[in-house]
Amino acid sequence: MPSPSIPEFLARLIERARDADGQPPFSDGALVELRTGAKSLLELEHAAAVYSSTEAEFVVDPARRGAGIGTRLLDQLLERCEPSVKIWAHGDHPAARALAASHHLVAMRELHQLRMPVPFRPEVASDFDRFRPGVDEESWVALNAKAFAFHPEQGSVTVADLAELEAEPWFEADDFIVSRDGEGLAGYCWLKIEDGIGEFYVVGVDPDRQGEGLGRRLMAAGFARLADRGIRTAALYVESDNEPAIALYRSLGFTAHSVDIQYARA
Template sequence: MTPAAVDLVETDASAAGALLDPFDEQTALDVAAGRRALFALRKTQGGSAAGSAVLGAGALDLFVAPEFRAAGLGGAAAARLLERAGAGPLTAWSHEDHPAARALAARFGFTAVRTLLQLRLELLGLDTPPAAATRPSGILFTSFRPGVDDAEWVALNARVFAWHPEQGSTTAADLAERQAEPWFRADDFLVARDDDGAMIGYNWLKIEPDGPTMSTGEIYVIGVAPEAAGKGLGRSLMDAGLARLRELGCTAAELYVEADNASAVHLYRSLGFRDHRVHVQYARV
């Protein structure tokens, strides 16, 4: 199949519909804010969508519906999208590390640069210890206060994730975007403070309100200040978060973690989290 056999139809975010479903939250937010462009992939002009793609801000996301795979559509679409992107650095995620994505990456000169693990823990029957039982002495757990804690959290998050290409660059505007999402609840954003009242850790939970049973809750982002690390605070925050998810009726918890973050992976596995999916990011320099 040649690139000309694929029709790329740029789509306004207000009419995105299911085109954004295959992509992550940040991609959807970027499209809604106009930072990246959304395309429907069609085999013929005016035909039904066979996939979707998002391009812009140095990143490419491409999805081909299962019934249209193994027919050259992915390669044809990638060629068209890369032509639009032009030369220069570009990243692309392969969700679930699909062999076809590996082949496309090699074909277009991309190399694997990151591996993201999606881990899951079944909560039914799990004996979660009370957070107070594992909480370090002198630490208080409270809920996040929108409009009061924003700047302090953004500064702490930047220190915790100074090494991370996305999380460490989260801004006040990014935080505000997420607080405007239907799933945001301040009571599900746990904050740890020392005896001076300074924020030294957090466990932000995400439970989608429109799920069929809200059965799976996410440890959306968890962090501990560098000076407070290694004292059990991370485990205590996890215990508190898992207890909160159970309280809300969730039967499973999931989280995402960089595969090379050895200390975090060790903590999560020690709590019983197991591999669910693997995602690989490729880059072209």
């Protein structure tokens, strides 16, 4: 369920779109930035957008699609945003492709969602710990920024952003597995369990620890946690050009499920 702190109109719209499309119309990051004021809400009758000057996501009520509302909303976004604005379409729907083409927008990034059945509980190392709310935030943000220095969204998560995510109904500290290294963190496997799906929300390892198998061991711990909670389907998101990560996930048994496309002017 969406956070109760977002407008009721938007929460209802998100739920209707999720039911119709099988996935949420906005990323968690966009909704966090809406709540912190980093992004704004543009409402149109039967539609809404969450946007900044450089990035946007929007949705049209499933019952009102095909009536030109998406075109009107996209026109307004392009007027408000910078010429270089990037716009996400969650799910590679034919209507989204047609709308993008009508405005001379081309695909710039692809984010793939992969899924697989949760395997029987594997052997898991006992040296992992759980995230400690109120204690580990700064250490995690520092490690996350280091591990995802190449990633425009994940690498920029702040302590304030993390606090918003900790307030989400789905957050459980026991689903946030960490590897400690001295006084700090060496890696983590953060799970998001919602609607019966166990998402590997984000898995990160200190670049200085790459090649030690820590990422694979953290994934195994994540699968074990999902099995303990009775979750049968695992999911994760990965950039289409992140070949090492895709190779790892496919070796574990993940297969393609859906695609998110980021559009921009050519």
